[in-house]
Amino acid sequence: MTDLYEILEKLYAVKSPSGFEGDMATLITKILKKAGISCKTTPMGNLIAHKKGVGKKCLLDAHMDTTGFVATFIDEDGFIRGDMLGGLSLCDLHDIPVEFLNGTRGVLSYERKTKFGDRTMASMFIDIGAKDGKDARGKVLPGDGATFCGKPEKLSGTKVRAPYLDNRIGCAILIYTLLNLKECPYDIYAVFSVQEEVGLRGAKSAAFGIEPDFALVIDVTSSCDTPGFDGKGEVKLSRGAAIKVMDRAFIAHPEIVSALCETAKKENIPCQRDVLTDGGTDGGSIHTTKLGVPTGGISVPTRYIHTPCEVCDMSDAENVAQLLIRSLETQAFII
Numbered sequence: 001m002t003d004l005y006e007i008l009e010k011l012y013a014v015k016s017p018s019g020f021e022g023d024m025a026t027l028i029t030k031i032l033k034k035a036g037i038s039c040k041t042t043p044m045g046n047l048i049a050h051k052k053g054v055g056k057k058c059l060l061d062a063h064m065d066t067t068g069f070v071a072t073f074i075d076e077d078g079f080i081r082g083d084m085l086g087g088l089s090l091c092d093l094h095d096i097p098v099e100f101l102n103g104t105r106g107v108l109s110y111e112r113k114t115k116f117g118d119r120t121m122a123s124m125f126i127d128i129g130a131k132d133g134k135d136a137r138g139k140v141l142p143g144d145g146a147t148f149c150g151k152p153e154k155l156s157g158t159k160v161r162a163p164y165l166d167n168r169i170g171c172a173i174l175i176y177t178l179l180n181l182k183e184c185p186y187d188i189y190a191v192f193s194v195q196e197e198v199g200l201r202g203a204k205s206a207a208f209g210i211e212p213d214f215a216l217v218i219d220v221t222s223s224c225d226t227p228g229f230d231g232k233g234e235v236k237l238s239r240g241a242a243i244k245v246m247d248r249a250f251i252a253h254p255e256i257v258s259a260l261c262e263t264a265k266k267e268n269i270p271c272q273r274d275v276l277t278d279g280g281t282d283g284g285s286i287h288t289t290k291l292g293v294p295t296g297g298i299s300v301p302t303r304y305i306h307t308p309c310e311v312c313d314m315s316d317a318e319n320v321a322q323l324l325i326r327s328l329e330t331q332a333f334i335i
């Protein structure tokens with residue numbers, strides 16, 4: 001498909017559940033440094049890329065962590081109990097392939113005696129095929145992280161499926177933007193943040209350190225266009241970049257919303273207004289930093305978020321990238 005898709009595919013070479021983002025930071029640093037973009041990693045693990053400009057300080061954010069699992073207890077038979085990293089719906093998880101960061105493969109399964117609706121993490125376990133507890137402990141210890149398995153695969157048209165499009169697609173867009181931005185009227189700090197899925201933690205410390213004049217968050221948003229979604233929202237796949245108006249963690253600054261809408265209109269970039277009612281983004285912690293930071297966001301409509309099989313349309317992702325690039329190049333934000 002596109003350069004953007006190639007960048008996305010590259011990001012599946014490593015795993016990055018919340019708290020274990022080091023390999024992803026290294027991978028993104030390698031891609032950006034090749035293009036001469038300066039990068040540094042903060043003590044908390046955030047990766048900050050800097051494109052120096054003379055104008056206002058702009059923070060661009062995409063979280064590089066994903067949801068996942070952490071082992072908590074290994075029983076005598078070698079089955080591993082665990083907890084969630086971030087919010088996962090247990091209804092989506094029936095005998096799912098998972099892999100620990102050290103490469104140990106397993107199946108996330110559930111106790112058959114537990115009724116479907118009563119399922120909690122206490123009734124789930126990971127089966128790595130160990131013969132007993134000693135064998136299992138040789139491969140996995142409490143505290144080890146695991147994720148779903150899978151890579152991007154093309155569906156009909158320009159749609160793709162993959163686990164963790166939230167927020168690999170946002171990271172790919174931010175990398176693509178840094179590589180393709182021609183003029184740079186703002187002083188740009190691109191943050192690939194850690195620990196978003198467990199409470200918007202990395203972005204909080206990054207924003208505090210950078211003290212931006214304004215911020216834009218790139219993430220996914222719920223696409224309300226599958227059967228049964230009637231009346232929940234208007235965002236749909238393939239309808240363009242989703243301009244954030246609000247989510248559960250913050251209300252976008254009205255001047256940023258208008259600047260993005262006007263740029264989309266001027267540049268003929270398909271867009272839609274995004275009111276996300278069932279999730280938050282890093283904007284939640286960035287906008288309350290110090291005296292407050294005018295914050296907005298552009299999102300990629302995505303189906304089945306936080307399941308092992310998320311779906312988005314690469315044409316929407318391209319529109320998000322174009323809208324971000326053109327609004328920065330034309331200095332659309334006068335804050």
Ligand SMILES: [Zn+2]
Nearest residue numbers: 166167219220
């Ligand atoms: Zn996200």
